Amino acid sequence: MKSLEPWGHQLRVELWPIEVEAAQGLDRAFLEISGNQIKALLIIGGALIFANRKRIAELALQHRLASCGNFRETVELGGLASISPSFSELSAIGARITAKIIEGANPGDIPVQQPTRYQVHLNLKTAKALGLTIPPMLLARADEVIE
Numbered sequence: 343m344k345s346l347e348p349w350g351h352q353l354r355v356e357l358w359p360i361e362v363e364a365a366q367g368l369d370r371a372f373l374e375i376s377g378n379q380i381k382a383l384l385i386i387g388g389a390l391i392f393a394n395r396k397r398i399a400e401l402a403l404q405h406r407l408a409s410c411g412n413f414r415e416t417v418e419l420g421g422l423a424s425i426s427p428s429f430s431e432l433s434a435i436g437a438r439i440t441a442k443i444i445e446g447a448n449p450g451d452i453p454v455q456q457p458t459r460y461q462v463h464l465n466l467k468t469a470k471a472l473g474l475t476i477p478p479m480l481l482a483r484a485d486e487v488i489e
Contacts, residue, residue: 346384362387365394372401385411385421395419408472417463417488422472427457461485 343359350357358380362371383402385391392413399420402409410423417424435455442452465488469476481487
């Protein structure tokens with residue numbers, strides 16, 4: 343959240359962090375979101391979010407929230423958008439690091455590598471259900487548009 347705070351300020355968007363530690367907390371989280379008149383979600387997460395991606399997409403639509411997450415699969419299930427690193431690039435980075443370790447490199451000496459390519463996925467059916475129009479420029483730049 344700390345890394346997002348400057349962006350929220352710059353974009354004049356209030357960030358409202360809500361933590362969910364277990365799947366049972368999703369309904370409570372969405373009730374809290376609805377009760378605070380939040381209009382959009384930036385979903386940040388790992389295994390818990392991925393495992394519950396369908397439920398999250400359903401709850402976001404039910405509560406009429408535009409959602410952007412980090413898993414393409416959530417967009418397939420009804421989320422509005424996702425922005426994620428290229429998994430093929432992440433795999434290539436992992437393979438290079440693994441090869442270095444197999445060749446005898448000390449893992450602590452291998453520099454951290456960040457992905458350089460990110461992918462954008464959009465769901466037009468969800469946009470329509472939410473009454474949103476995706477700008478043509480964003481549609482043109484998307485890696486995948488689900489209709």
